[in-house]
Amino acid sequence: MIGKVIDVTVDNVVGEVMKMKNDGHRLVTFSTYQEGEDGLGILYHFDKELETTHLRMTVKRDAPIPSVSGVYFAALLVENEIRDQWDVKFDGLVLDFNRSLYLDPEVTQVPLVSNVKIEPKK
Amino acid sequence: MLFTPTVIKNLLKKPATRLYPFTVREPFPNYRGELYIDIDGCIFCGTCSRKCPSQCIEVDKNEGTWTCNPHACVYCGICRDSCPTKCLHMKDVHRKPMTERIMMVEKGEPPKPKKKAAAAEAPKAADKKAEPAKADDKKAEPATADKAKKK
Amino acid sequence: MATTVIPFGPQHPVLPEPVHLTLKVEDEIVKEAIPALGYVHRGLEKLADIRDYHQMIQVCERVCGICSMIHAVCYSQAIEELMGVEVPKRAQVLRVIWSELHRTHSHLLWLGLFADAFGFESLFMQFWKIRERIMDINEATTGSRVIVSVNVIGGVRADLSPEQIRWILSEVDIVEKEVRALQDTIMNDYTVKARTVGVGVLSKENAYLLGAAGPTLRGSGVAQDMRMLGYGGYSEIDFEPVVETSGDCWARSTVRFRETLQSMDLVRQAIAKLPEGELAAKVKGNPPEGEVYTRVEQPRGECVYYIKGNGTKHLDRLRIRTPTFANIPPLLAMLPGCELADVPVIVLSIDPCISCTER
Amino acid sequence: MFGSFIKKSRAKSPWIIHFDCGSCNGCDIEVLACLTPLYDVERFGVVNVGNPKHADVLLVTGTVNHRNKKVLKNIYDQMPEPKAVIAIGACGNTGGVFREAYNVVGGVDQVIPVDVYVPGCPAKPEAIIDGVVVGLGKFAQKVEEAD
Numbered sequence: 169m170i171g172k173v174i175d176v177t178v179d180n181v182v183g184e185v186m187k188m189k190n191d192g193h194r195l196v197t198f199s200t201y202q203e204g205e206d207g208l209g210i211l212y213h214f215d216k217e218l219e220t221t222h223l224r225m226t227v228k229r230d231a232p233i234p235s236v237s238g239v240y241f242a243a244l245l246v247e248n249e250i251r252d253q254w255d256v257k258f259d260g261l262v263l264d265f266n267r268s269l270y271l272d273p274e275v276t277q278v279p280l281v282s283n284v285k286i287e288p289k290k
Numbered sequence: 291m292l293f294t295p296t297v298i299k300n301l302l303k304k305p306a307t308r309l310y311p312f313t314v315r316e317p318f319p320n321y322r323g324e325l326y327i328d329i330d331g332c333i334f335c336g337t338c339s340r341k342c343p344s345q346c347i348e349v350d351k352n353e354g355t356w357t358c359n360p361h362a363c364v365y366c367g368i369c370r371d372s373c374p375t376k377c378l379h380m381k382d383v384h385r386k387p388m389t390e391r392i393m394m395v396e397k398g399e400p401p402k403p404k405k406k407a408a409a410a411e412a413p414k415a416a417d418k419k420a421e422p423a424k425a426d427d428k429k430a431e432p433a434t435a436d437k438a439k440k441k
Numbered sequence: 442m443a444t445t446v447i448p449f450g451p452q453h454p455v456l457p458e459p460v461h462l463t464l465k466v467e468d469e470i471v472k473e474a475i476p477a478l479g480y481v482h483r484g485l486e487k488l489a490d491i492r493d494y495h496q497m498i499q500v501c502e503r504v505c506g507i508c509s510m511i512h513a514v515c516y517s518q519a520i521e522e523l524m525g526v527e528v529p530k531r532a533q534v535l536r537v538i539w540s541e542l543h544r545t546h547s548h549l550l551w552l553g554l555f556a557d558a559f560g561f562e563s564l565f566m567q568f569w570k571i572r573e574r575i576m577d578i579n580e581a582t583t584g585s586r587v588i589v590s591v592n593v594i595g596g597v598r599a600d601l602s603p604e605q606i607r608w609i610l611s612e613v614d615i616v617e618k619e620v621r622a623l624q625d626t627i628m629n630d631y632t633v634k635a636r637t638v639g640v641g642v643l644s645k646e647n648a649y650l651l652g653a654a655g656p657t658l659r660g661s662g663v664a665q666d667m668r669m670l671g672y673g674g675y676s677e678i679d680f681e682p683v684v685e686t687s688g689d690c691w692a693r694s695t696v697r698f699r700e701t702l703q704s705m706d707l708v709r710q711a712i713a714k715l716p717e718g719e720l721a722a723k724v725k726g727n728p729p730e731g732e733v734y735t736r737v738e739q740p741r742g743e744c745v746y747y748i749k750g751n752g753t754k755h756l757d758r759l760r761i762r763t764p765t766f767a768n769i770p771p772l773l774a775m776l777p778g779c780e781l782a783d784v785p786v787i788v789l790s791i792d793p794c795i796s797c798t799e800r
Numbered sequence: 801m802f803g804s805f806i807k808k809s810r811a812k813s814p815w816i817i818h819f820d821c822g823s824c825n826g827c828d829i830e831v832l833a834c835l836t837p838l839y840d841v842e843r844f845g846v847v848n849v850g851n852p853k854h855a856d857v858l859l860v861t862g863t864v865n866h867r868n869k870k871v872l873k874n875i876y877d878q879m880p881e882p883k884a885v886i887a888i889g890a891c892g893n894t895g896g897v898f899r900e901a902y903n904v905v906g907g908v909d910q911v912i913p914v915d916v917y918v919p920g921c922p923a924k925p926e927a928i929i930d931g932v933v934v935g936l937g938k939f940a941q942k943v944e945e946a947d
Contacts, residue, residue, distance in 0.1 A: 195652045
């Protein structure tokens with residue numbers, strides 16, 4: 169993967185993101201992936217003059233994740249999307265859609281958790 | 291006011307409209323239009339059904355049927371390109387609208403010498419590991435159910 | 442003063458796509474806008490579980506019909522990087538040609554829709570009339586008007602013959618002439634300026650902080666274009682990003698107008714440098730374990746793919762961040778303080794592509 | 801007498817409404833291309849309107865998902881009788897390449913009755929014009945049967 173990867177933890181993620189903002193980085197997006205059975209890996213992608221930097225954080229899905237939408241307002245859509253797709257909670261989300269950004273109440277399964285495989289439609 | 295020259299030009303020129311249903315334009319030769327099969331050339335190897343991104347083709351080797359759901363087909367031409375006997379073709383005109391959903395079912399001669407067919411199948415099957423085979427089985431079910439519903 | 446809540450969308454005459462905005466209005470002045478998405482959400486990232494990595498190209502193309510070619514390029518580049526496949530030079534340059542043709546038709550389409558948003562119907566018709574020539578080129582060279590499906594992992598599966606190249610060049614010349622004839626109208630006409638100048642201003646700092654992408658960012662004076670990275674065939678081509686500084690709707694439409702002309706120039710450059718050679722490299726095996734992060738420039742801005750492979754033919758994770766997704770927070774910052782009648786113009790000025798946003 | 805005049809005119813100049821129901825934009829822009837100078841469906845008296853209450857024919861592109869199926873139903877219910885529905889593209893017909901995704905219900909016919917299916921991904925403007933012509937036949941038939 170191109171770019172430098174810095175590992176962060178739940179405790180210092182907001183501080184690290186703040187540091188990136190003060191350095192003049194632009195938040196591109198987050199990416200998520202399944203990490204083990206009940207873990208979630210989050211990559212924060214930053215960009216400064218076409219140079220990419222990533223922050224990597226691994227969390228458990230049942231504990232709330234500190235939100236960085238207070239630092240970068242643009243993070244709010246991504247965090248709501250992650251909330252939809254993985255059913256995790258964010259602490260201090262600026263505008264919380266409460267799992268309804270994309271999904272309607274009819275969809276009860278958690279879309280992206282790997283052990284919930286999608287079945288071909290009948 | 292700056293648009294006036296364009297307006298005047300358009301008034302003096304012939305209309306740009308293609309009078310479609312009355313005059314049909316010459317189709318471009320490699321347009322990916324209606325998919326059809328030359329069933330006599332088909333060896334029922336099932337490559338098209340595995341390669342199809344939309345999973346809309348179903349091949350039954352024992353029965354000798356080739357079934358395609360033209361409503362789910364995305365006209366990408368992958369099946370045509372991967373067909374080993376080049377029996378799948380695409381017309382250069384689009385498929386005509388229909389008032390109800392139909393399935394394309396083509397009945398052909400299933401391959402008689404079983405050994406030869408198996409040999410054609412074997413290298414493909416070797417590529418696919420256990421998991422995709424399962425996926426294929428899974429998708430075969432709903433497709434048949436769909437067909438039954440149509441009938 | 443009383444606040445009125447006005448729902449905007451999902452079915453709105455000016456929007457070709459369903460998106461919903463809840464507008465809180467005081468005296469015709471918008472105070473707050475809250476988006477509601479999800480009308481186009483299909484969940485195609487999860488389809489990687491049942492479609493193999495070759496078939497996912499066709500799925501990724503259908504993330505968005507207008508920039509389908511560039512989505513496919515981004516996905517193929519990601520897989521090629523993961524698998525270490527060397528793409529032949531000719532295939533890379535052919536990808537540039539079709540990408541730039543897509544950009545041209547996308548921008549012409551947008552310029553038309555934008556004219557329609559402020560009620561200039563005949564300008565809309567003009568742009569869409571010109572655009573049909575580009576669609577004809579797509580249809581003749583690839584086999585489909587909109588979703589061209591020419592990418593495969595390792596290269597392309599269609600070629601350009603010398604006659605086709607000559608024909609493309611002559612068509613591009615005609616298109617350029619016709620587009621230039623409309624330059625004065627879209628940039629300097631009094632009625633157009635009255636609707637666009639000073640409307641929906643996004644300052645340079647705000648655009649950068651809110652993570653805007655593409656023409657929205659460049660319209661605010663930040664010279665950032667992923668084509669500067671020189672991915673694929675762009676390393677062979679001279680490229681300068683188009684930048685405007687005023688940050689309003691006029692700047693964004695001017696950026697797109699100038700990019701249309703630039704794209705046609707890039708098509709000519711790419712055709713002049715088209716090398717001979719193979720069309721596609723052989724690809725064997727499955728994507729190995731590992732992750733890749735690729736960025737390309739779409740008509741609407743920077744598109745990011747994150748792919749995690751796990752050694753099987755199904756990908757572990759496919760994540761797509763599309764430009765409109767990044768442009769929605771700036772839109773929310775632009776709307777407060779504008780007049781209700783300007784809302785369609787401002788919403789269209791970021792070139793919203795909702796099917797991209799929600800995938 | 802006046803009634804039969806209106807009946808005849810309705811079938812001769814149908815007003816259409818286009819609803820994008822989660823399509824990838826491919827079919828959408830082709831529907832719009834039909835209204836532009838090169839294909840110009842207005843020469844048949846077809847007018848694109850923004851309000852479902854004015855429309856006779858509903859053009860639907862794209863897959864139906866859990867959120868927009870309510871919108872689609874709502875728009876369909878608002879249209880006056882008789883009405884015709886044309887589903888455009890592979891997604892509108894069956895769900896196309898996305899029909900197995902988790903948030904996709906399937907084709908348009910899962911929610912509202914469909915009169916004409918236009919296949920293609922995306923359907924060409926020519927195919928859409930053909931579809932509208934077939935749809936108008938059905939619509940005229942419905943107008944006849946209406947009383």
